[in-house]
Amino acid sequence: MSERPPSPFHDFTPRTPAMPLATLRGKRRSNAQEENAGSRASVALPPASNSNSTVTTVARDGGSKVYLKGGRVQRPASEKPSVAFPTSSGLALPVLTATHARFADIAYRLLNAPKTLAQGEGEYRIGKRVRPSATRTKSKDQQKKAVVPTSPPLWRALETQGKVVIAETLDYELLGTLPYGGSMVTPAMLREGLLTPDTAYHAWVGAKRAIEERRPGGEWDLKRILDEAMLFYLVELGASMADRVDGPHYTFVDPRYHDDAATMVKQALRLARLFAKQGYGRERVVVTIPATEAGVQAAKTLAHKHHVQTNLTLVSGLAHAAACAEAEATCITLCYRQVSDACGRRTHSSNPFIRAWEAFSAPSRRLAEETIQETAAYFNMHKLQSAIVVSNLESTSDAERLGEVDAVVFTAGQSLAARVPAPGLPQAAISLAGTQAKQRASEAQYPTSYLASKDGAFLSAMPVDARTTAKVALATGLQDLMEHMHRASMHMLEFIQGEAQLAHIDDIALQDFYDLDEMEADRLGGQKAAGKSAEQEYPVRWHDVGFRLRYSTWDEPALYQPDCEGLEDKSSVQ
Known part of the structure; x- marks a missing residue:
């Protein structure tokens, strides 16, 4: 692809300070040995051996219980029942023949697949189950939470x-x-x-x-x-x-x-x-x-x-x-x-x-x-x-x-x-x-x-x-x-009109100009002092320079609020 000439504002582009990047992690590995190698926490793995090798044998009441690795119990073949003992009063599961075994296995895996919530979606989808070998060798404290991959800012x-x-x-x-x-x-x-x-x-x-x-x-x-x-x-x-x-x-x-x-x-x-x-x-x-x-x-x-x-x-x-x-x-x-x-x-x-x-x-x-x-x-x-x-x-x-x-x-x-x-x-x-x-x-x-x-x-x-x-x-x-x-122009015009009115008025007329405002401010202040709620009958020009001078509040505009004070205390010439 051909290059365009630089845009007029590329010369003014400042460089961004160095920013640490989030650590990215790839997909989870399939077995415990590879996953532990990629983790910072060291996990001691048991020595490789046959799954049927015993760790401890305990004899009790004339019988023996053989414990395999992981704490599971292996019973002798003579003690194993030929039919599984029922755990409920429901109907027994049907006996599958060799002809249906393959189809039954496929159906079982499909129906028992866990449902996971896809990232960024509002519906569930069928996903792969977690392999037991990936978490069996780690304790709860050693297992780390999944890290969602993030991109740079x-x-x-x-x-x-x-x-x-x-x-x-x-x-x-x-x-x-x-x-x-x-x-x-x-x-x-x-x-x-x-x-x-x-x-x-x-x-x-x-x-x-x-x-x-x-x-x-x-x-x-x-x-x-x-x-x-x-x-x-x-x-x-x-x-x-x-x-x-x-x-x-x-x-x-x-x-x-x-x-x-x-x-x-x-x-x-x-x-x-x-x-x-x-x-x-x-x-x-x-x-x-x-x-x-x-x-x-x-x-x-x-x-x-x-x-x-x-x-x-x-x-x-x-x-x-x-x-x-x-x-x-x-x-x-x-x-x-x-x-x-x-x-x-x-x-x-x-x-x-x-x-x-x-x-x-x-x-x-x-x-x-x-x-x-x-x-x-x-x-x-x-x-x-x-x-x-x-x-x-x-x-x-x-x-x-x-x-x-x-x-x-x-x-x-x-x-x-x-x-x-x-x-x-x-x-x-x-x-x-x-x-x-x-x-x-x-x-x-x-x-x-x-x-x-x-x-x-x-x-x-x-x-x-x-x-x-x-x-x-x-x-x-x-x-x-x-x-x-x-809207911006109307806001500015309101200020200019106020300046024009003040420019065409003398000192005596200026006092008369704010007489009604002063009376309304006195009424509001009296209602507030009596603990009564008051509503303005007409807008008072609180922000105008002339009104603020009349109330001797040049530093702060005399805004009427429920918690304001001093509206009734006038110090200007009556």
């Missing part, structure tokens, strides 16, 4: 395969500890950062900066200020992550402009300049753009005219990725969940019974893995420059079945899980899936010319199945991204 396996791990978390402790090869911020993380004290500071800095710079002549253009505040917040948050992680940082343009190529280009250039002022050049910043028709055109413009690194996300499969490669995008991201959802909705028949059978015989997760595998194989086979990234994984174990991708994106929980040794996947199954993916990739069309048709409307030039999958993946992914972006 997934992180170590990914690094061995040349895959980079990109951080998708705001946990600064993990960002500064684990050997990530890059960092990524998403609209969902913007909303998360607004609710976390350590990262909310960056939003406050961004809003204050936007108010000071985008308010010429004292005019409050809330829309313009909000747009700038979100950009400043995105850059401040991204710079704090890039300070802790070596490698490229993946930022993004507002997904609500996914159909406006000119606006996305303008916003991407604005982000590149803001990061440059923070000390991060264009070699450290990758701008994520939705892989819509307008987004692919924007990525092509940024790559050819402005030399800005781009990452086209929400890519659905091989044909969609080939169109993105024509735009010379630096990275191409396939979102595992969106691809899985799109593959689950793809069907070749309108018959509901056939669709149900297709869903049962080809689960969406397996189809998503096959799509990612053949896409990565296609890029490696034809030495395409764009790197393949996979995000939105449902579990860390999915990363082992993705084929020859260049990087995977892990959240905080997935990063910790990938550092722990866990049972590995059968390499034979992985190799077989990779061989099939290469076969499908070799049969795919190359080279493609999707962007040259119909002025960049490449979706209509794609095959029907690929076009349907791409539309579903883009629709579901963009809906989620835009929802998170809208």
